[in-house]
Ligand code: HEM
């Protein structure tokens with residue numbers, strides 16, 4: 001039996017005097033309004049999840065093809081080769097290689113991780129965790145998903161136009177990304193797709209920011225918010241501030257490509273161009289560096305909660321974690337120049353960027369140490385969400401350490417654009433959000449779909465993911481240190497890299513192991529959707545609000561807007577004997593209100 005909440009409907013107004021009937025939109029009646037054009041945040045969350053998982057698979061397959069070419073240069077690509085590159089004997093052509101890494105990076109960042117971590121879990125978690133009936137702008141929420149859908153169609157079309165998709169790297173630096181470097185429609189569709197997906201993200205950001213400010217349940221002060229909500233809220237603020245910057249850069253690039261302007265085209269390369277390609281790099285990285293935190297902040301917030309839940313201890317340094325995440329958001333725009341140390345920037349400016357970059361490792365370290373202190377001496381439950389959360393701590397730690405060399409001008413000038421960089425951002429950005437996505441899916445799947453996933457499979461999935469992933473991205477640092485640049489098509493042409501080929505092949509093999517391990521997750525996900533064991537209301541026995549309401553969650557979320565008394569991690573309190581968790585909307589045992597009320601029965605953590 002779970003903690004049942006208070007009385008029936010029509011009780012409390014929310015923190016801003018809204019009657020608790022506010023924001024209840026009528027239960028949809030038609031198939032279209034229920035499953036397609038839904039304004040319900042829970043449905044929109046699932047739409048983003050499925051769309052994101054589709055693109056994650058697509059981006060993943062592209063990574064496998066890239067790794068095949070690097071591990072076995074010039075050899076026919078299994079399965080895909082005979083369909084896509086017959087004229088090249090089934091081997092990946094050089095031009096396609098550039099397009100593959102460009103679109104792999106673009107898809108993973110804008111079309112896979114963004115919809116999964118921000119679109120799906122932002123939508124599902126925020127209203128339920130703050131005690132609201134829905135997002136404050138349900139219609140805008142629906143528009144943000146369909147804008148993402150349109151952006152996906154635009155991006156998909158680029159694969160089928162003559163000349164192929166964008167092939168400039170996900171950074172799309174001009175002059176390469178103008179019609180001088182890349183004629184054809186692929187690059188224009190890339191820029192348009194980024195612009196429209198940006199519009200979707202900004203709509204979502206406005207919704208998330210306003211919902212957290214306006215719709216918190218009574219008693220849900222900012223420092224009672226689960227850290228999941230803090231991560232998503234701070235990410236939305238960065239999205240609202242910086243996605244317009246990449247939007248404007250994309251628009252200017254489109255104008256250069258379609259209307260003959262020369263914003264990014266320097267004088268020498270076309271008749272009297274007045275533009276400057278470096279300007280694009282500034283615009284790109286003013287967005288680009290905050291973007292890496294936009295991707296990781298939700299994962300940081302989520303694992304900060306999950307580590308506490310499964311250590312059965314309050315999160316260590318809750319406020320320090322919040323202020324560190326906020327400090328990183330502020331610093332994130334002051335460090336962007338570390339991506340441009342080799343552009344001939346004035347040393348004074350690059351030293352400024354280097355100093356701030358070194359500085360950002362302070363709040364990052366505080367976050368990291370708070371995670372370690374949270375699990376220290378905890379009664380650890382190694383559930384699948386916990387394993388993947390520990391995986392995030394592990395890979396983020398590794399990635400953070402290697403970031404020091406890239407933030408420092410002297411070492412970065414040598415390591416810039418090598419595989420050391422590729423290994424670094426795959427640890428900090430790719431692996432951490434990848435594992436964070438799985439931690440989130442395994443944790444909220446029971447509440448989202450009312451079913452339990454198969455535990456044994458999820459744990460096999462974890463180990464067959466974390467081991468090859470660590471080798472894959474770790475060894476990339478070694479070939480990078482050995483001098484291998486990124487974005488090279490055929491390593492056999494570079495004699496100084498021949499001695500690294502066996503290592504390259506082993507990196508590719510670990511990538512294939514990682515890729516094949518994901519089939520375990522795919523099976524577990526869809527099998528559990530169809531035949532999974534029915535989930536209890538609160539299988540993890542934790543206190544946040546989404547677990548205090550029935551599974552599946554009713555259309556209106558809360559029968560009555562809850563009254564919040566406690567923080568999100570009230571675990572193992574000395575004044576609690578019957579169980580080791582306290583719900584946020586449950587008066588603490590020591591408060592007089594409790595006396596005389598029937599005692600709820602103890603509920604162990606789901607015995608995964
Ligand atoms: C899951 C397994 C993955 C593997 C095996 C993988 C592999 C690779 C490789 C080999 C490259 C470099 C290509 C080159 O420079 O020659 C690359 C580039 C990249 N990857 Fe991944 N990746 C994976 C996942 C991800 C994820 C989850 C993300 C993002 C969140 C990501 C983002 C990127 C980006 C941004 C680039 C740079 C593309 C460019 O140079 O323009 N990758 N990846």
Ligand SMILES: [Cu+2]
Pocket residue numbers: 288289292335336338339
């Ligand atoms: Cu950066």
